[in-house]
Every structure is written in structure tokens, then in C-alpha cells.
Amino acid sequence: MRPFVYERPTSVSAAVAMASHAGAGHVPPTAADTQFIAGGTNLADYMKLGVGRPDRLLDLNTLAEPALRKIRTSDDAIRFGALVRMGEAADNDDVRRRCPLLADSLKLAASGQLRNMATLGGNVLQRTRCEYFRETSWPCNKREPGSGCAAMEGVNRQHAVLGTSDSCIATYHGDFAQALIALDATVDIEGRRGKRTLAFAKLHRLPGETPNIETDLAADEIITAIEVPLRPWSGRSRYLKIRDRESYAFALASAAVALDMEGQTVRSVRIGLGGVATVPWRAVAAEDALQGKVLDEAAAQKAADAAFADARPREHNAFKIPLGKRTLVRALLETRDMKV
Amino acid sequence: MNQAAPAPRENQGDPVVRIDARLKVTGQASYPADIATANVAYGALATSSIARGRVSALHLQDARAVPGVLDIVTYGDMDKTDTPKFGNTGASSIGPLHDKTIFHDGQIIALVVAETFEAAEEAAMLIRADYDDEQPSASFDSKGTSTEAAAGKNPMLKEDAKAGDFDAAWAAAAVKVDERYSTPTQHHNPIELFSTTAMWQGDQLTIHEPSQNVTGWKMELARQLKLDPANVRIISPYIGGAFGSKGPMTARTAIVAVAARRIGRPVRCVVSRMQAFGAQTYRAETRHRIRIGAGKDGRITAFGHEGWEVTSRPDPYVVGGTSATARMYNYGSVLTHVALVHADRNTPGYMRSPPETPYVYALENAMDEMAVALGMDPVEFRRVNEPVKEPIGGRPFSSRSLIKCYDQASEAFGWSKRDPEAGSMRDGDWLVGMGCATAIYPTAAAPCAARVRLTADGEVRVQCGSHEIGTGVRTVAGQMAAERLGVGMEKVSVEMGDSALPPAPVSGGSISTASVCSAVMMACDAVRAKLFAAAAGKDGPLAGSGNAKLDMADGKIVTETGKSAKLADVFKAMQVGAIEEYAEFAPKGSSPEALNKLYAGQPEFHGGESDKDSVKYAFGAEFVEVRINSRTREIRVPRIVGAFAAGRIMNTRTARSQLMGGMIWGIGQALHEATEIDRRAARYVNRDLQDYLVPVNADIKAVDVILVPEVDHEVNPAGVKGLGELGNVGTAAAVASAVYHATGKRIRDLPIRIEHLIV
Structure with a gap:
């Protein structure tokens, strides 16, 4: 693993400020010098493989805002703080009762150990497990823009059939995100330009010709909450x-x-x-x-x-x-x- | 008694708890990379990213610049050592740092040594190689492979088995099956990673490394490093899974030893999970053509088995499972042939039941096809073809309880409730299928030495350079001593896994229990003889017992007539504090050099197909139920029953555990396991346990093991047939048969996956 600086901001605004600099808006978060880490189940893995290459990590686990760790259910929505662990959300009685789809999608993901570490905010941003993306000696347009795609004619049993492009066929593997996109969820985002709320459906970007740009997020933006409206279909x-x-x-x-x-x-x-x-x-x-x-x-x-x-x-x-x-x-x- | 500790039946030993159970479950067992080592430096491998070509330049400056890097061992640095040899103790003849030729993906190109593991890893990732690369040949059907007949290329397969006039019988057969089967590349992936820790004291080299063959490695490493074997010691007290992968020594061991000598410090190198796919051995993919011809009465008249196996360019690694399949049933005629396909791959190696797992899979899948073609119950079909003598050499079986295994397993499974029509059984949205298959594994033994010491207070120490790879051999060796010397298990300690101990053969081929227990028994009997002579002697406590038969029990020497003497009194009479005996066991049929070869790390194997008087095998029958979703076609295995007969069972707990583990692995082989190869580059792509699938707990429901009583005095003095590799033979065929029964679709290529059933 490459050496990196590790810091622990204590508030969202501090984290944003630490991640902000002139260039932060121009590179995808996954290519930025400074990156956020929460559960670490995805990023730490990719750093060991040399795929994730931040020089500086900002650990979000020390953020003080209580709302980041809370699940709040009202009559018309469930609101998840971004630092809520997958396991906690899966086991939450209100979530399970009001919207079984959400709980199931979390329960069926990963393993118990991973669900206890991984946060919801990090989970929706998990990167593909395309074997050619994971191993740095292969060409990969997502990892090294313009280098080509080894998966296209390679071992591609697990790859995508929808939303593909001539540049990339890597699958988005997450489960929770499928529930969120179906249920018209929104995400709250905080960054240098301030706060914004984005339809979950607009968070991820199709690979097109730039599979290295995976989301709508800037490198200094943090997902702070995910909100799922409760509607007549939520229970069934x-x-x-x-x-x-x-x-x-x-x-x-x-x-x-x-x-x-x-x-x-x-x-x-x-x-x-x-x-x-x-x-x-x-x-x-x-x-x-x-x-x-x-x-x-x-x-x-x-x-x-x-x-x-x-x-x-x-x-x-x-x-x-x-x-x-x-x-x-x-x-x-x-x-x-x-x-x- | 509970499920994990079955009540012993006839000729079965007590379910004694493993000697090291508590140490292992509490994390106190120290595996080789756990050994506290002062002043240790850490090694990390850099490996090739091509499969064929040459390294034209290696760029080390960035790696050397990493703070804490002490040394980089690479081309030129191994020149004063001899290259590895391919054979039972050496995994491959490829000396990765002796020659800039790249033979396979993931070949070692350098070892970085640093003050910390992190620095070593970082530096290893910064090493860049320039290659003159060539188009590699990945596997079967790739351009540029070379194919040769396997027989005679490797002692594993001396000749292709044949009997009678196959061509005539095949031409005349009323019912025929002629099909092709395949098994994929598999990697052992033991949970304990591969590691080497090397330390020098003057000319003396000590290696801590998980090993199934400490004596063989000592000799091979001494040869490579040009050392006196007396100065080399291999220590491997606990092994966290091996399955054959820690049998042959790989090139890494000598490289780490050289690194430790260069920097004058101990060096520890733990190979990453991903790198192990290239740096270690594996089970290569196989292909099979099976022809079975039978009469309408179900009697087989012709059996043909052709096998193709992938190996490396330089080494003729062969598994050649036709030796067993050709002797399985009462075929009228037999034709077999095994071919090797040399590709740009690492040399494969032993993997649990190396020959039988792929070859019996093909045979048993074909047997099920033939049963269907004949309209015969698959169990009945095997019964009809049960042999009296093996068909190749006409020799009897030393014992064969296959039909008993079928009877007991089929009853426990409820086979009679199976509707034979494919696709006929259903439970709601789930298709139900049931299948069965035969398990077979040759029973062999090898020379083995052991030392046993008994002290006046009844403490027993057993020493033997065998290896506890999780089988329970330390426990059963202790049981043998406790039984012969009449003491409780709590009085017995067993030392293994050290080349300084009396030599034992490689822990492979399911020979350890038979070989080790036979040697321990001999040593114990020598101790007994000394004690008995003293006890019944004229000054002994049992003087005057005459020729009464003596035995040892409850810490005493006892006579048939009920007289007894305490051990302490006998020792007192002998005026000694301890009796220690060293025994050397050599199986029947051993050559005059057999014991010398044991000490040289090249033990002879006897038994299986190689004895003149009889052939020796353990058998089993496995029954599997599968459930397949009628829409989405995922395959699940709610239950599996296996019945096995393997002579004397030393310990029903460890025996059940071995067989259960084998059956679970068999389910994985049927449905999950495969190393995926990028055919353009001859490189493995799913090099981790997320993408290399093995069953998880949720996949394994009811696993029922039946230990069928069997007595066989012919196999070895202990009467033991090895069963460590029996359990996963046949399982995959039983699953494939069950899938056919559920769906009407015959899947012949493993693993069986959703895509085979969905279209």
C-alpha cells in the first residue's frame, strides 16, 4: 500500500474545508488527492490493490453531527444519516415494517462483518468489482482513462448488459441502491458550494465515454443523508x-x-x-x-x-x-x- | 455422544477430542508465520504480469527509494544455488530467479526485503518490469500448446490401464454412452496464507513454513542451497489448511533463505492471497471422454476413459485417475489413455484426491447417464456391476464394502422415495432432484519412523515428523500410544511437524494415519516388550507369571489371570526412569532401500494398485438432494448423506470431520469453485475469495456421515485405510446426477451454474 496522510475531521464543514482546494471541483472524487473514508470496506481494499491512490484520507467516523448516525421515521419518509451502518439499518424495526424492500436489500448484501462496518453513504458509492478494474496491470478505461477495456472480450460473466458503453461494461454491484432508485430516494450533499439535495437517480452516471467519472459528486462533497419517501407502495x-x-x-x-x-x-x-x-x-x-x-x-x-x-x-x-x-x-x- | 462424536461401531475407535482443539479455537496454536522472531525483516514478492516471454529490464530504483527497504533479491542473486527440481518434494522445475524466461502469469521476478511489511509491500508494487512478451497458450484449445501421452512421463502414471478387447466389446454393446466431461482450474486457497520465515545461525538454517513434508523439504532445500542436510531444519507444527498445496516446496523457500543470509537477519515473507494463485500449485483443468457399453441386462462390457490434463511447459505433472476408474466396476473390457497438454501455466500440484476427484467425477456422471439409458435404478446398476476381482490385473480387493455403503446411505437418505422420472419431483416453486455416486480412494502406506517415551509416572511422549494439517493425525497417533501403553489421553503428548523428529512421509495420498499409527504401534510394542520382560522376570513384580499373556491398562501391567503391577514398580525393578524406543515401519512389499529413502525424503508408497497380492481401496457412497428454483434456477443442496468404509477407524470424531469436510468441498466443486482464466493473456482473473467462490455456511445444510464397519488386516499393521481424501470423490457427480433428476438437463462441465439451466 502507498503511504498516505490520515486525518480525522470533527464536523462536516471541517471535512469539506479540508478537502477543498482549487482543483477539487475538476477531478472525480475517486481520483482526488484527498478522499473521504467511512467504513473503509471498499476504499481500503482498493488502496491495498493500488487502485485507490489517495495521498490523504479524511476519516468521517469522527464527525460529530448526531444526525449522521440516526434513522428517523416520519409519516411520509425514512431518513438515514449517512454514517448509519448497513447492519443497523437492516435490523431497524421501522424500516423493516414500513418498507421491507429497504431492509431486505441491506440484509442480503455482503456479510454480517461487512454490514457492521460499511456505512450507507459509502455503500451507495461502492465501486465495481470488475476483475480487470481491480488488477492494475490490465487496461481499464475506468481506472486509466483511454487505456482500453480488457473486460469487453475477456472474462465477463459478471458484467453488465444494461447501461453499457463501448468504453465500459463494469457492473454496479450494490443492492441498497436498487431499492433507493426504485423508491424515488434523494440524497443530501454538503460541499464547498453549500448544501444540495439530489434525486438518487441522478447520483450515478452512465459510463459513456468517461467511465472514470462515476457520480455527480465533486471531490469535496459529502453525502450527509439519504431520504426515502413513504408512499402507498412502500409496504408491499x-x-x-x-x-x-x-x-x-x-x-x-x-x-x-x-x-x-x-x-x-x-x-x-x-x-x-x-x-x-x-x-x-x-x-x-x-x-x-x-x-x-x-x-x-x-x-x-x-x-x-x-x-x-x-x-x-x-x-x-x-x-x-x-x-x-x-x-x-x-x-x-x-x-x-x-x-x- | 453427539453428532460430532459418533458412537463407535465395530472396529472403530473412540471419538477422542483433538489434542489441539482448545489451542486452535482459542487462537493459541502458533502457525509458522506467528512464531515470534527477534529482529525479523519482512519480504514481499513482485510477480510477472505476463505469462510468456522474457524480462528485458527490471526497474528497481523506485522500490529501493522506499524508506526501510533493505534489499531486493532478483536475477543473478540465486546463481550460486541450484535450480528447483520437479517431483514429489519440488513443485516445479522453474527457477524463477535463475532465468529471465517467464513461464507463467504471476511468476516471481523479485523479493523485496524491508524493515516493515508495509514498506516491503509498497516497494514490491513499485517494481516495474519490461518484457519481451510472446503470445501465450492458456489452456485446452489454445494455439501453441503441445500434447503428449502421459504414461511413463511421471511415476504417477506408469502405463495406461487396459483389459480385454475394448473395440470389439464396444462395437457389440447393445446400449452405449459416449460423452465428454470437464473440470475447471481450482486453487486450494487454504485460509492460512503461504509463508516462509528463514533464519540463519552460522551455517545452520531454520525455516518456519507450513509444510506437509518437512523431511523432503529439508533434503530439497539443502540441495538447492548446497548445504549439509544436517544443517537445515524445517518447522511446521500447525498448518491452517493444506489440501496438497503445502506438499511440494516452491521456489520461494530458497529465495527467502538467500535473502536472510544476505542481510544477516531473519526474513519473513507472507504471500498475498492474490499472489498465491501464481506462486503456488493448483488443480489444472481436465477433460474426459467416457465410453460405456453395456448389455440390456445392465452388465458393462466395455469401458473407455480418455483424459486430458493441462500442465506447465517444462514439467510433466500428471494425475492420471484412470488407474482408479479402470478398477471401479466389473467391466468386461477396458481402454484408457491420458494425455498431457503443455501450456504457458505454472506447474500444477496435488489437490485433495488429485487423480480421483476429476476422473471419478467423469466416470460417475457417465454411470448415471448409462443407468438412465438402461432404465435402471442407479444404485441397482452399480450393484449389477460389482466386481469380485479388479478388471485390469485380476487381483482381489483386500476388502470392498461399496455395496454396504450404498445400502446404508440409501436407507438413511430415503432413496426409495425417489420417483425415477426426471423432472417429476417438486416442492412448491422448487424442483427437487436426487442423485448418487461412488467414492473411491486408494489405500496406501509409506515407511515411517517414530519415537515413543514412557516414564515411570505413566507420561507418554510420541515424536514423529509427520504433519497436523487438520486431519487429526496428532490425536490418532496419541490414541494409538494411549491404547497400547494403557494410559489415558491426558498422559500423552505428541510432537510433529519438525524435520528434527524421526522422519515421516509426506502427508499426502491419505497415508498418514496408516503409516504413522503403524510406526507408533511398533515403538509402543517395543516399550511393552521391555516392560513385560522386566515385570515377569525373576526380580519383577509379576515374577512367576510364567508365560501368561500380559497387557497394559489403567497405568498397570496386567495378566490374563487378573494380577497386575503398577508401572512405577516395574520401572523401579528395572532401575530406570524412562523407556524410549525408536521404531521404523516399512509396509509390506517395501524395497531394501525403503528406509534409506524415507530419510532421504523420498518415501516409497505401497498399496493402492501397486501391490502384487491384492488391490487396496477405501469406498463410499454419496447421496445428494438438490433444489432448483423453477424460475430463476439457482441450485441449493439441502442435504447430503455419505456412507464410507475405511477399515479400522481410529477416531470417529476426526474421521467424520474429514469426510464431512470432503463432502462439503465436493458440493463446492460441483456448484462453485473455478479459477477463471483470461484466455488471451493466460492469466487468472478471480484471485480472491470474493470472486473465487466456495460454499459459505448458508450453503451447507444437513450433512450426514455414516461410518460403515469394515475389518481389513491386509492393508497395514494398524488395519487403517486413509480417508482424508475419500469424502470429496464422487460428490460432484452425485450433485450433477441430482441436477439431471430435477431438470432433465445433463450438465457435464463443472461447476454447474445458473447459466447452464436458464436458457
Whole structure:
């Protein structure tokens, strides 16, 4: 590992100030000299591999603001402080009762040990595990812009079929983010330019020609909170994750579904898809296909076809298209049948 | 008794708790990299990022500039040492720093030594190499590989087994199966990382390194470093998983030793998880073509098994599992052939049940296909083809309890409730499948020495240079001594894992319990003979017992007639404080040089297929239930039952644990494990435990092990058949059969994954 300076700011504003300098707005946070660390489950790993190369780390665990560590539930929203650990949020009774999708997506992620360390703010920013991104001797447009993509013609079983570009097919592996994008969540961000609130759907950027730019964040911005509105569909919601083994594995395909039903008819539906896309993925076409329809096997299948209409497979990941569709069909029908 | 400690049945020993159980679960067992070492410096490897070519330049200036860096060992620095040799003690003939040629991905190009681990790692990452690289050949089907017949290239496979007229029988067979199977690259990934700690005192070199072969390594390292073997000591008291990976010594050991000599300080090098994929051995991928011809009555008339195995460019590593598959059933005729495919890869090495795991997988998957083709129950099909003599040499089996294993396992499993029609069983949204397969492992033993000391207070010390790789061999060696010398286990201490102890063979081939226990038994019997002579002698406490048969129990010498003498009194009569005996065991059929070869670190193996009088195997039968989601097709294994017969079971607890671990690994081999290779670059890409999948606790539900009683006096004096490698043979085929039963889809390439079932 490269040597680095380690500092522990005690407030958000102090952290922002320490990270701010003239250039901070012009490089992606993942390439900045100064980077934030919270749970460290992702960044420390990448620093050991020489992929993360900060000269200076600002540890957010010492930030004093109590709201950063709180889960607050009101009638119309759940608000998570960004430093809340994944494990704590997964076990929170209000979260589980009011919106099972959120709790499931956290519970099915990583391992117990990792969930106890990783923060929600850090979790949504976790970087891909593309094998070629992780090993610095391979070309990778995300790690070294312009160097090429070794995954395109390489071992790409786990790679994305949606949201890909000619530069990058790396999967966004997170689970919680699929729930957040489905549920119209927002993130509160604090930086040198002040505070702002951003739709979660706008936080991540498609790879396009610049896969090295992964989010809308500047290098001196910190996510301070994540807010999830509670709506008629929140209670009838579910996260289905399909993977090679029963636990501690990333999704080959997953579906985050929330349904507001009137009898057998869909009043409103929210769908996120994981394991298949380069960024957290909202399946808008599938939602549109179900709106106002009777939710049966055929309708679910039609929605799944719509969700993957633009999918682009590579040599080893073509199975993700039928698997992704079946995962969505199963998730829709299981969510429909939930006793709420 | 509880599930972990099964009640002993006939010819089975007590489920004695492992001698080192408490040390291990409380973290007090010191593994080789844990040994406190004064003034130690830390080593980190730099490895190649290409698989074929030459290093044209190595840039070390940035690495040398890292504060704390003491030395960098690289090309030229090993020139005064001999290159490694490929064989039982040496993993590969590739001497990575003797020659700038790159033979494989992840080949060592330098060792950085620094004051701290962190500095060494940082510097190693800063080493840059320029290469004259060439297009590598990754594996089967890659351009540029070379293929040769394996037989005769390696002592592991002297000749291709054959019997009768296969071509005629195949042509005439009424029912035929002719299919191809494959198994992937696998890496052992023991949780304890590979490490070497080297320290010199004058000309004396001590190595702390996890090893399954301390005597062999001592000799091989002395040869490479041109030292007197008496000046080399290998210490490896505890090993955190080995599975064959710590059997042959790799090139790193000598490099670390040279580094320690250069800087005049001890050096410790722990290999990272990622680097171990290139720096250590592995199970290479295999391919198989199986042909089975049978009559409509289910009797096999023709069996053909062709195997292809990948190895490195320079070394003919062979597993050659046809030796076992050719003797499994009562085939009318047999044709086998094994071919080696040389590619730009590191030399493979032993991995738990090296020959049987891939080869029996192919055979047993084909057996299930044939049972389906015949419309016969798979268990009945095996029963019909149960042999009296092995088909290749016509020799009897020293013992064979396969059908008993099938009977007991199938009953425990509830096989009779299985509807034979594929795709017919279902539980809600889940397809249910059931399958079975045979496990087989050759029973061998090798020469072994042991020293046993008994003191007047009844304390026993057993010393043997074998290795506790997690099998429980220290415990069963102690049990043997406790039983023969009539003391409780609490009185027994067992020392192993040190080349300064009496030599034992490599802990491989499931020979340790048989070899070690036979040597310990001999030493104990010599102690007994001395005690008995003294006790019954004219001044002894049992004088006048005449020719009465004596035994030892409860710290006493006892006669058949119920008289007894305390140990202390016998020692008093002998006027000694301790009796120590050194015994050398050599199995039946050993050559006159067998013991010399043991001390030279090249022990002869006897048993298996190699004895004249009989062939010797342990057998088992495994039954698996799978559940496959009808929509999303993920495969889960709710239960597995295995019944195994392996002669005398020394300890039902450690035996069950070994077999259970093997079966769990077998599930992993069926559904999870594979090292992924980038075929363009011949490089491994999933080099960590997140992406190299093995089962986690949640994947393993009910695992039921049945120890079937068996008596076999022919195998060795202890009557023991090794079972460490038996449990994971056949498991993957049983899973594949269950997947077929659930879905009607036959998957022949491992691992079986969602994509095979989804389209």
C-alpha cells in the first residue's frame, strides 16, 4: 500500500474545508488527492490493490453531527444519516415494517462483518468489482482513462448488459441502491458550494465515454443523508437477489419491486434492477408496461421483456438477460402475493 | 455422544477430542508465520504480469527509494544455488530467479526485503518490469500448446490401464454412452496464507513454513542451497489448511533463505492471497471422454476413459485417475489413455484426491447417464456391476464394502422415495432432484519412523515428523500410544511437524494415519516388550507369571489371570526412569532401500494398485438432494448423506470431520469453485475469495456421515485405510446426477451454474 496522510475531521464543514482546494471541483472524487473514508470496506481494499491512490484520507467516523448516525421515521419518509451502518439499518424495526424492500436489500448484501462496518453513504458509492478494474496491470478505461477495456472480450460473466458503453461494461454491484432508485430516494450533499439535495437517480452516471467519472459528486462533497419517501407502495415491497451461493455473493440479477395494488390491478409500481447494469437501474419501461394492468404472469413477462429490450450481452454474460427477466417476473409475482 | 462424536461401531475407535482443539479455537496454536522472531525483516514478492516471454529490464530504483527497504533479491542473486527440481518434494522445475524466461502469469521476478511489511509491500508494487512478451497458450484449445501421452512421463502414471478387447466389446454393446466431461482450474486457497520465515545461525538454517513434508523439504532445500542436510531444519507444527498445496516446496523457500543470509537477519515473507494463485500449485483443468457399453441386462462390457490434463511447459505433472476408474466396476473390457497438454501455466500440484476427484467425477456422471439409458435404478446398476476381482490385473480387493455403503446411505437418505422420472419431483416453486455416486480412494502406506517415551509416572511422549494439517493425525497417533501403553489421553503428548523428529512421509495420498499409527504401534510394542520382560522376570513384580499373556491398562501391567503391577514398580525393578524406543515401519512389499529413502525424503508408497497380492481401496457412497428454483434456477443442496468404509477407524470424531469436510468441498466443486482464466493473456482473473467462490455456511445444510464397519488386516499393521481424501470423490457427480433428476438437463462441465439451466 502507498503511504498516505490520515486525518480525522470533527464536523462536516471541517471535512469539506479540508478537502477543498482549487482543483477539487475538476477531478472525480475517486481520483482526488484527498478522499473521504467511512467504513473503509471498499476504499481500503482498493488502496491495498493500488487502485485507490489517495495521498490523504479524511476519516468521517469522527464527525460529530448526531444526525449522521440516526434513522428517523416520519409519516411520509425514512431518513438515514449517512454514517448509519448497513447492519443497523437492516435490523431497524421501522424500516423493516414500513418498507421491507429497504431492509431486505441491506440484509442480503455482503456479510454480517461487512454490514457492521460499511456505512450507507459509502455503500451507495461502492465501486465495481470488475476483475480487470481491480488488477492494475490490465487496461481499464475506468481506472486509466483511454487505456482500453480488457473486460469487453475477456472474462465477463459478471458484467453488465444494461447501461453499457463501448468504453465500459463494469457492473454496479450494490443492492441498497436498487431499492433507493426504485423508491424515488434523494440524497443530501454538503460541499464547498453549500448544501444540495439530489434525486438518487441522478447520483450515478452512465459510463459513456468517461467511465472514470462515476457520480455527480465533486471531490469535496459529502453525502450527509439519504431520504426515502413513504408512499402507498412502500409496504408491499420486496428485494429478490439471485446469486451463485446462498450468502456473501454479489447479485447475478436482482429486482427491487414496490407495488401499490387495487385488487389485482397495478395502481403504481416501482422497479429497480441489480447485477445487470452499470449503474443503479430504474426499469421505467417495465413500470410503464404494468401501469393500470392486471398483474398476472403474462403482464409480468411483458414488463420483463420491456426492461431488457435494450440489453447488450457479451460472450459470457448473455444468460443475465433471461435470468434478469425471470428474476423480475418472480419478484413481481411474489410482491403481489405479499400479505401486507 | 453427539453428532460430532459418533458412537463407535465395530472396529472403530473412540471419538477422542483433538489434542489441539482448545489451542486452535482459542487462537493459541502458533502457525509458522506467528512464531515470534527477534529482529525479523519482512519480504514481499513482485510477480510477472505476463505469462510468456522474457524480462528485458527490471526497474528497481523506485522500490529501493522506499524508506526501510533493505534489499531486493532478483536475477543473478540465486546463481550460486541450484535450480528447483520437479517431483514429489519440488513443485516445479522453474527457477524463477535463475532465468529471465517467464513461464507463467504471476511468476516471481523479485523479493523485496524491508524493515516493515508495509514498506516491503509498497516497494514490491513499485517494481516495474519490461518484457519481451510472446503470445501465450492458456489452456485446452489454445494455439501453441503441445500434447503428449502421459504414461511413463511421471511415476504417477506408469502405463495406461487396459483389459480385454475394448473395440470389439464396444462395437457389440447393445446400449452405449459416449460423452465428454470437464473440470475447471481450482486453487486450494487454504485460509492460512503461504509463508516462509528463514533464519540463519552460522551455517545452520531454520525455516518456519507450513509444510506437509518437512523431511523432503529439508533434503530439497539443502540441495538447492548446497548445504549439509544436517544443517537445515524445517518447522511446521500447525498448518491452517493444506489440501496438497503445502506438499511440494516452491521456489520461494530458497529465495527467502538467500535473502536472510544476505542481510544477516531473519526474513519473513507472507504471500498475498492474490499472489498465491501464481506462486503456488493448483488443480489444472481436465477433460474426459467416457465410453460405456453395456448389455440390456445392465452388465458393462466395455469401458473407455480418455483424459486430458493441462500442465506447465517444462514439467510433466500428471494425475492420471484412470488407474482408479479402470478398477471401479466389473467391466468386461477396458481402454484408457491420458494425455498431457503443455501450456504457458505454472506447474500444477496435488489437490485433495488429485487423480480421483476429476476422473471419478467423469466416470460417475457417465454411470448415471448409462443407468438412465438402461432404465435402471442407479444404485441397482452399480450393484449389477460389482466386481469380485479388479478388471485390469485380476487381483482381489483386500476388502470392498461399496455395496454396504450404498445400502446404508440409501436407507438413511430415503432413496426409495425417489420417483425415477426426471423432472417429476417438486416442492412448491422448487424442483427437487436426487442423485448418487461412488467414492473411491486408494489405500496406501509409506515407511515411517517414530519415537515413543514412557516414564515411570505413566507420561507418554510420541515424536514423529509427520504433519497436523487438520486431519487429526496428532490425536490418532496419541490414541494409538494411549491404547497400547494403557494410559489415558491426558498422559500423552505428541510432537510433529519438525524435520528434527524421526522422519515421516509426506502427508499426502491419505497415508498418514496408516503409516504413522503403524510406526507408533511398533515403538509402543517395543516399550511393552521391555516392560513385560522386566515385570515377569525373576526380580519383577509379576515374577512367576510364567508365560501368561500380559497387557497394559489403567497405568498397570496386567495378566490374563487378573494380577497386575503398577508401572512405577516395574520401572523401579528395572532401575530406570524412562523407556524410549525408536521404531521404523516399512509396509509390506517395501524395497531394501525403503528406509534409506524415507530419510532421504523420498518415501516409497505401497498399496493402492501397486501391490502384487491384492488391490487396496477405501469406498463410499454419496447421496445428494438438490433444489432448483423453477424460475430463476439457482441450485441449493439441502442435504447430503455419505456412507464410507475405511477399515479400522481410529477416531470417529476426526474421521467424520474429514469426510464431512470432503463432502462439503465436493458440493463446492460441483456448484462453485473455478479459477477463471483470461484466455488471451493466460492469466487468472478471480484471485480472491470474493470472486473465487466456495460454499459459505448458508450453503451447507444437513450433512450426514455414516461410518460403515469394515475389518481389513491386509492393508497395514494398524488395519487403517486413509480417508482424508475419500469424502470429496464422487460428490460432484452425485450433485450433477441430482441436477439431471430435477431438470432433465445433463450438465457435464463443472461447476454447474445458473447459466447452464436458464436458457
